[in-house]
Amino acid sequence: MAHIVITSGPTRQYLDPVRYLTNSSSGKMGACLATSALRLGHQVTVISGPVQVDYPSAATVIDVISTQEMLEATQSAFATADGLIGAAAPCDYMPIEIASQKLSKTGQGLQLSLRETPDIVATLGALKRIDQWVVGFALETEDVRFRAIVKMAKKRCDMIVSNSAEAMNSPDNAVEIIKRDGEVVEQVAGPKQLVADRILHQIQKHLLDSNP
Numbered sequence: 001m002a003h004i005v006i007t008s009g010p011t012r013q014y015l016d017p018v019r020y021l022t023n024s025s026s027g028k029m030g031a032c033l034a035t036s037a038l039r040l041g042h043q044v045t046v047i048s049g050p051v052q053v054d055y056p057s058a059a060t061v062i063d064v065i066s067t068q069e070m071l072e073a074t075q076s077a078f079a080t081a082d083g084l085i086g087a088a089a090p091c092d093y094m095p096i097e098i099a100s101q102k103l104s105k106t107g108q109g110l111q112l113s114l115r116e117t118p119d120i121v122a123t124l125g126a127l128k129r130i131d132q133w134v135v136g137f138a139l140e141t142e143d144v145r146f147r148a149i150v151k152m153a154k155k156r157c158d159m160i161v162s163n164s165a166e167a168m169n170s171p172d173n174a175v176e177i178i179k180r181d182g183e184v185v186e187q188v189a190g191p192k193q194l195v196a197d198r199i200l201h202q203i204q205k206h207l208l209d210s211n212p
């Protein structure tokens, strides 16, 4: 039995008390991955941004809002875990300043200054112990496989799941599961639960059973 941490859903970066930057990630892939991992008998901690999805009741779910909060919660759970699956779509930018009161319209438009948020998978890929593994996701619209492999190396992942842009907020996904050496170990398309089962199967085979 392994302890697997799964990041899931979007994050939010507030501009003022009521407005925020986000994306349309639903958390569905994270929920399906949690179900697949639990079915294999693993312990699961989900670090989730704001979503409507129902996570399996046997998973420990930690709710977060911002990318920084997701990083802190993931880092803390990962310390006692065997592996991380980065299925979240964290917001990549945050306003340099957050207004404490609601911004009023001035008729002049609004200039936003943004900075990049921390990359959770890359941070933990760099910090992982020899006995830990990290699986990332990649969503590209061109040179899909090549870019996924480059991303896997850059973020020091042990495996990457390259998926299509249609996956966002959809019941289905079509993915390639790629090992660190660049080998495509599986291509699978269909409902996210089926895709999640196959991802967990490949994790079990290449990262858990081979790394007791």
Ligand code: C5P
Pocket (backbone or CB within 6 Å): 007, 067, 086, 087, 088, 089, 090, 091, 092, 117, 118, 119, 120, 121, 122, 135, 136, 137, 138, 139, 151
């Ligand atoms: O660089 P890109 O966003 O395409 O990488 C996708 C992978 O990186 C996913 O596994 C996603 O969960 C992870 N990621 C992250 N923190 C970010 C941005 C992406 O963990 N700030």
